[in-house]
Amino acid sequence: xxxxxxxxxxxxxxxxxxxxxxxxxxxxxxxxxxxxxxxxxxxxxxxxxxxxxxxxxxxxxxxxxxxxxxxxxxxxxxxxxxxxxxxxxxxxxxxxxxxxxxxxxxxxxxxxxxxx
Amino acid sequence: xxxxxxxxxxxxxxxxxxxxxxxxxxxxxxxxxxxxxxxxxxxxxxxxxxxxxxxxxxxxxxxxxxxxxxxxxxxxxxxxxxxxxxxxxxxxxxxxxxxxxxxxxxxxxxxxxx
Numbered sequence: 170x171x172x173x174x175x176x177x178x179x180x181x182x183x184x185x186x187x188x189x190x191x192x193x194x195x196x197x198x199x200x201x202x203x204x205x206x207x208x209x210x211x212x213x214x215x216x217x218x219x220x221x222x223x224x225x226x227x228x229x230x231x232x233x234x235x236x237x238x239x240x241x242x243x244x245x246x247x248x249x250x251x252x253x254x255x256x257x258x259x260x261x262x263x264x265x266x267x268x269x270x271x272x273x274x275x276x277x278x279x280x281x282x283x284x285x
Numbered sequence: 286x287x288x289x290x291x292x293x294x295x296x297x298x299x300x301x302x303x304x305x306x307x308x309x310x311x312x313x314x315x316x317x318x319x320x321x322x323x324x325x326x327x328x329x330x331x332x333x334x335x336x337x338x339x340x341x342x343x344x345x346x347x348x349x350x351x352x353x354x355x356x357x358x359x360x361x362x363x364x365x366x367x368x369x370x371x372x373x374x375x376x377x378x379x380x381x382x383x384x385x386x387x388x389x390x391x392x393x394x395x396x397x398x399x
Contacts, residue, residue, distance in 0.1 A: 200385075202385065202386070202387075204387075204389075209391075210391060210392075211289070211376055211378075211389030211390050211391050211392050212330070212376075212387075212389050213389075214386035214387065214388070217385045217386065224385060225384065225385045225386055227386060257328055259328075259330060261330070261387075274320075274332065274387065275332070276322075276329055276330035276331075276332075277329065278327055278328045278329040279328040279329070281328070
C-alpha cells in the first residue's frame with residue numbers, strides 16, 4: 170500500500186522563477202495538506218485541500234497557491250521565488266471520513282527546494 | 286505566541302536507556318490533540334503517538350509513551366529501551382479545536398550512542 174508520494178525529491182530554482190510540487194495521497198485518503206520546513210525548524214502549515222477547495226490556510230503570502238484534482242492528488246505552486254523559500258516541502262494526507270483526530274495524518278518524504 | 290515549545294535542541298542517550306523529550310503547549314481550546322512525530326534524515330515525518338485532550342489515560346504505543354499533564358500543559362514523550370535506529374529529530378505537534386492544521390515545535394535531535 171503506497172504511502173504519500175511527492176515529486177520531485179529535489180529541485181533547484183532561480184530567484185523570481187515559479188515552481189510546482191506534486192503530491193499523491195495515501196490510498197483511501199481524500200485530504201491533502203502542505204507544510205514548509207526550513208532548515209533546523211519545525212514544519213509550518215501552508216494550506217489544506219479537500220474536495221478540490223482550499224479549506225484552511227496558514228500565514229503564507231498569495232505567492233503560494235495550490236490545487237487538488239478529482240483523484241485527490243495535489244499541487245503546490247510558488248511564484249516569484251525568493252531565497253527564503255528554500256526549504257523542505259512536506260505533503261500530508263488524511264481522510265475526512267476518519268475526521269482530523271489522532272493518527273490520520275500521513276506524511277511524504279518531501280521535496281527539497283533550493284532557490285539560488 | 287508559540288503554540289508548541291520544545292526546549293531541548295539536542296540530546297544524547299545511551300543505547301537501551303530511556304529518554305524523555307519535553308513538550309509544552311499553549312491553547313485556549315478545550316478540545317485539542319497532541320502528536321509526536323519522528324523525522325529521520327530521509328525527511329519523512331513518522332507518526333509515533335497521539336493524545337487527545339479528553340483522554341484520561343496516558344497514550345502508549347510500544348516503546349513510546351506520552352506523559353500528559355493537562356494542568357501544566359505538557360505532553361512529554363518517553364522512549365524506553367533506546368535503539369540506534371531511534372536517532373532522529375522528534376517533533377511535538379498540536380491540532381486545536383475543529384481546525385485542520387498541525388502546529389509544530391522546533392524539534393529535538395536525539396542521538397543514541399552504542
